[in-house]
Amino acid sequence: MNAPPPLSPLPYHREVRDYFKNEEPALWRWFEAARAKASYAEEARLSLLKSTYRLTPEAHADLYALCGDAAKALGVDAPITLYQGQTGAGSNAALCVVPGEVHIILSGSLASLLSPPEITSVFGHELAHFVFYQIENGEFHLTDLILDAVTREPSAKTAHHETARRVRLHTEIFADRGGAHAAQNLAATVAALVKVKTDFAQVDGLSYLAQADEIFSKSKVNTDARSHPETYIRAHALSLWTKQAENSDAEIRALICDTPEIETLDLISQQQLTFLTRRFFEQLLKPHWLQTDRVLAHAKLFFSDFRAATEIDPTLIDDVSSSKHLLKDYFAYLLLDFAKIDPELEDVPLAHTLRWAEQLGIATHFEKLLTKELGVKTRELTKLKPRINDLLSLAENAR
Secondary structure (H helix, E strand, C coil): CCCCCCCCCCHHHHHHHHHHHHHCHHHHHHHHHHHHHCCCHHHHHHHHHHHEEEECCCCCHHHHHHHHHHHHHHCCCCCEEEEEECCCCCCEEEEEEECCEEEEEEECCHHHHCCHHHHHHHHHHHHHHHHHHHHHHHHHHHHHHHHHHHHHCCCCCHHHHHHHHHHHHHHHHHHHHHHHHHHCCHHHHHHHHHHHHHCCCCCCHHHHHHHHHHHHHHCCCCCCCCCCCCHHHHHHHHHHHHCCCCCHHHHHHHHHHCCCCHHHCCHHHHHHHHHHHHHHHHHHCCCHHHCCHHHHHHHHHHCCCCCCCCCCCCCHHHHHHCCCCCHHHHHHHHHHHHHCCCHHHCCHHHHHHHHHHHHHCCHHHHHHHHHHHHCCCHHHHHHHHHHHHHHHHHHHHCC
16 A cells, blocks of 8 residues: 555544634633543543453463554554453454553454454554544544533534534544554455454455445445444545545545535534625625615624625635535525515515526526515516616616
């Protein structure tokens, strides 16, 4: 495989971290202080002793050597302890989070199922979780703690749960990269992923990569997984990363974050859509003739400090048109709000919103909504369309 790029949090991780630091500073500071006071290391160690069989370096030198190789590759110098889980769970591995210490629990027949390079990859995956929680003063760990606490609250919104889901999926992609970095063997890393999922010993990593490529070539792919992306997505993401493919992070983000419903937007998408909506209103209500008390009062129901734009926003149309949100419905309904908002303006706002719908490429859908929601007759629209330019020109010149 190509020499992998440096291991770094994905852009989505940084966006969510920055969201809480900038938009919820009091919450961020509270959790920062609470984490500093937390003392759960001894409890975690005791819990591990009760629920696992501790593997000693003397009796399991081969496993410790492979884990040591992975730790060296990822720059981890914390003390490491390995365990075998006592539960009947399938073959897997997990990291127990203890500040400054690495505790990795193997479960099932993982140690005998995987080859040495594959085990190194699994250790690299778990150590990458440790790295992730340490880098940048532990801010990404703090983000996880906040999301975990917030989503446990009965008042948690869909956006909180969706943000937590996307963070988890991105974190697994990050950890997979750690596994590939440690093993320096893409085929072995992918084979390990498949073996853990299937508990099947005879897996060819390169064959599965070809299978993943076939899936991507035949269908549009995205995930609705809750904690770990589907294996073929993880394999494809690793292939992109190890090849240092241009825009690989953006492609991975699209696989995880391509949400078709406004109702299931995450915090970041909500913030982006709110900003785009403000820009949209600022431009929509830019004409002076449209800025009546009634119109502005309605706009301020959305943004209490609303002010119409005085300059043209040259990228707005493209930004709205390229938005992955429900452009067809969402922006059509926003236009609908202003189509007949002020009777004193007669047909001019309707003409104005029809022109905007045309520019956004949603004219047909918007006209259907005008008929369905506002009772505008088709013949009324037919008569109005040839007059749109004249009506808007007269309104602009009348100020």
